[in-house]
Amino acid sequence: MADAGIKNVIIKKELLGKVTTSNSNVVRFRIVAEDKNRKSAWSQLFLVESVPVLVLPGDVNVIGNTILVNWSNGSGSSTQVLYDVFASFDGGNFIHVGTCNNSSYSFLKNGTTSVRVVVQISSINPAINGSLQVYNSGLKSLV
Numbered sequence: 599m600a601d602a603g604i605k606n607v608i609i610k611k612e613l614l615g616k617v618t619t620s621n622s623n624v625v626r627f628r629i630v631a632e633d634k635n636r637k638s639a640w641s642q643l644f645l646v647e648s649v650p651v652l653v654l655p656g657d658v659n660v661i662g663n664t665i666l667v668n669w670s671n672g673s674g675s676s677t678q679v680l681y682d683v684f685a686s687f688d689g690g691n692f693i694h695v696g697t698c699n700n701s702s703y704s705f706l707k708n709g710t711t712s713v714r715v716v717v718q719i720s721s722i723n724p725a726i727n728g729s730l731q732v733y734n735s736g737l738k739s740l741v
Contacts, residue, residue, distance in 0.1 A: 611649060616680065616720045619727050621648045651719055656733040658715055660740050663707045667715050669733035671701045680720035681732065688712055689737070694724045712739050 614623040622645040629638040656669030667683065683703045684692040687710040695705045697720055707713075714737050718730040 611646075614646070614648075616722050617648050617730070618645070618722055619725070619730070620645075621651060621719070621729055622646060623648050624722070648719075651730055651732060653734075654732050656717070656735065658713065658735045658738045660707065664704050665707055665713060665715070665740075666702065666704045667717065667733075667735070668702045669717055681717050682720045682724045684716045684718070684724075684726055686714040686716075689714075692716065692726050697724070707740060711741050712737055714738065 611623070614625065617623055625644045625646050626641045628640050630636070654670040656667065659666045659668075665685070679699050681698055681701075681703070682694060683696050683698065683705070685695045685705065686692045687708060689712065692714075696703060703717070713735075715733075715735040716726060716731055717733040718727060719732060721727065721730060
């Protein structure tokens with residue numbers, strides 16, 4: 599039988615890592631012999647569509663000098679496990695405040711009077727992107 603030694607490998611989407619700005623995963627592969635003595639060249643790059651982004655409910659709370667952001671995880675329908683969190687203080691430019699792997703994040707208030715928080719699925723280049731947004735708090739007063 600010519601196909602007796604052929605093996606299929608399936609990689610789940612949640613293991614593919616961060617997405618591009620167009621919500622696609624970048625994939626390339628190489629084949630390694632079972633005895634690890636031979637390897638193929640790397641394949642060309644493939645763009646694989648990711649799971650569509652769902653806008654989720656959430657809230658922003660201020661506790662002392664800490665801003666706590668919580669958002670829904672979509673009831674397990676999403677395979678996304680990493681989120682980028684951005685904040686705009688007093689109507690200024692958004693800054694990347696961190697990346698997390700759950701549905702809450704906290705950071706310092708920095709003596710400002712208002713904040714707007716945007717949470718989006720983690721991407722290769724962390725920047726504000728409307729098509730990747732999971733939660734947008736709108737402008738929240740901190741006083």
